[in-house]
Amino acid sequence: MDICGYTGRIVSVDLSSGKITKEELDMELAKAFIGGFGLSNRIAFDLMKPGIDSLSPENPMIISAGPFVGTPITGASKVSGTTKLPQAGTIGTGIGSMRFGSMLKWAGWDVLVITGKAEKPVYLKVFDDNVEICDAGELWGKDLYVTTDWLWKTYGEECSVSAIGQAGENLVIPSLVLTDKIGSWLRGGGAVWGSKNLKAITVRGTKGVRIADKKNFLKLTDDLTERSKNYKYRQDWVDWGLMINWDRFVVAGGGFPVKNSREMFPAEKLDELYGRKVINEQMDKFPIACASCTSSDKHMLRMKAGDYEGFETYFSSIFTCFYEAMMCNVNYGNGLKLHDKIQRYGLEMLTSNPMIEWAIELYENGIITKEDTGGLELSHDYDVVTELNRQIAYREGIGDILADGWVKAVERIGKGSESYGVFVKGNSPPLDFRVSFGTDSLSGVISPRIQLVRGGSPTLLSAVVPIDLFRKWSNKVGVPEDIWDRLGLKESPVNIPRITKYAEDWMTLFDCLGICGRATVNRLYYGPTLEGLYSTLTGIDVSIENLLQAGERAFNMERVLNVREGFNRKDDRLPERYMTEPLKDGEKEVWLEDFYRTKRLTKDEFDKMLDDYYDERGWDVEKGIPTRQKLDELDLKDVAIDLEKNGFIYE
């Protein structure tokens, strides 16, 4: 029988030798790890030698699109990119989108592995079986949008393009890859591509993906589309993306953290300057969707009037459209202009912006001076922040230090600068944990790349969650009822660390299948839907229990990869500022507290949370490492033997 859902093929490109190897995918491995995130992490385990330098040719970039990608299953566009990240040396997986994963599947590939380093700048062309390393001399030094436009002009706009900007080329750690100009992919990955002299990958597929049982597959797909269509907030999501929560969480929540996580930008002023009304008055919004998405939430924004009339740029999430404007206290026109520059450089703004705020605070406190900055007086002034972004992208002046990312930058500056920095494993938290500490925040601390969506449960962006909602959600994600007592699901409060495990396994499954984790999409899915879609698409019978176990297997695989690099409980730590300082909201002080806001999250309290979390995971509580028993239970015996041989587990 023909392989369905999957393409059954892997292509490996060695940029050092120029050798391109095409192989069949081991379908047993595919079934065990589903695809996407699971498969790329399993391949990383076999391919990646522990202890390598993230920016060396030895670091592979493993790209994998799950079985649902390239099909009309709503939200199934996600592509995994697994590599050793330069921020702190963890092994992490960026989840990309737009058309890249779908095109890869239509071109006939489940997995694309890139190793080595090209002698000169190159881009990679993947057009069906025609996989070619091409000279990128003309593109090196060009910004990310120019690069993307050039590839579209050369090969046609139906191609998907993932590219880096000057930041990635210059091995700037807070850098990323953008797909089709808009889909952010892999924080830190820009530098990994840059270290390989890899400027871009363009993909076009004309082979397609087969369906095993077309009639029943389409029935399930149609049901999903219908559910999406009938969701009462669907149009609001399309119009506003994550800004749908503006009034409820930002305005009612007291504003937005600024000044290096010291204070809130006041809610009233935030709404007056950057709220939804202002956006409507000043900009035209153009929604853009990833392949297959029936409730898009990416946007191109265009200024309607003023100095920047007609100026347009792209936002992976519209929720970030006010960040730069708010940071510098300027209008939207200037804010968008700066955002556009950051995108073109390929800077990873969720880390580069906080690092700039950190540098400004260090300057205010005399820890760095004019001598360190080449005379530049650091402040939140728009021109200064614009210049700092340029200096980071080109590694000039003080920008060279910030370009090294959190871990190296605090070392280079020294003088106690670390205690001013807010980061976990080299990444800035996308949301301030003091505002709310739910399953998402805890999962971010455990994660090798502070990915909050992975721990998404009803606590994400919600300050209060009634127990009934937790119960409903627990039923959906397959939490067995016989353990509800232990999880606090029978009587409040819910045990947040324990329930985090189930959120992660559910969301990891989505990353394996290739479905988007955003709430508007994943809310449509239930266990039987996933079972049915997988079976009718691939022709492989599966139960939701099998699928959830595969999610857990993939999650443990990622942890094992990081254990091999020396990461464990000691690294699952909160930023010092969160533990020792409140977020100032006018006269009010917002301290780090448990989700129910009953007590301060002291080091001891947080340690208790970790104990519960590791225990629920079946990991060694003292070390935060999967046990032999857990790995055996997940059919990862060879992985356990490897860890045992190398002295990481012993039982």
Added chain:
Amino acid sequence: METARVETYAENCVGCLQCQMRCSIAFEGIINPMKARVKIQHPVTGKRGITFTEECNDCGLCVKVCLYGALKTKPKGDE
């Protein structure tokens, strides 16, 4: 198959490719947008456009799956 005249509103297209995927399943038997009878210019490229190949038989399947109002059925009698 029921036939329907299709009107296009390219300004509403978000580039989800649902129309192309479903068209290719119906006529090619596999999911393969490049073989679809409906062609779109992806809005992320800054251009917008929806056209149909000569093989398109106005079946209206693409209209059914477009949730963004980029494809609509022409009202009956409006020829």
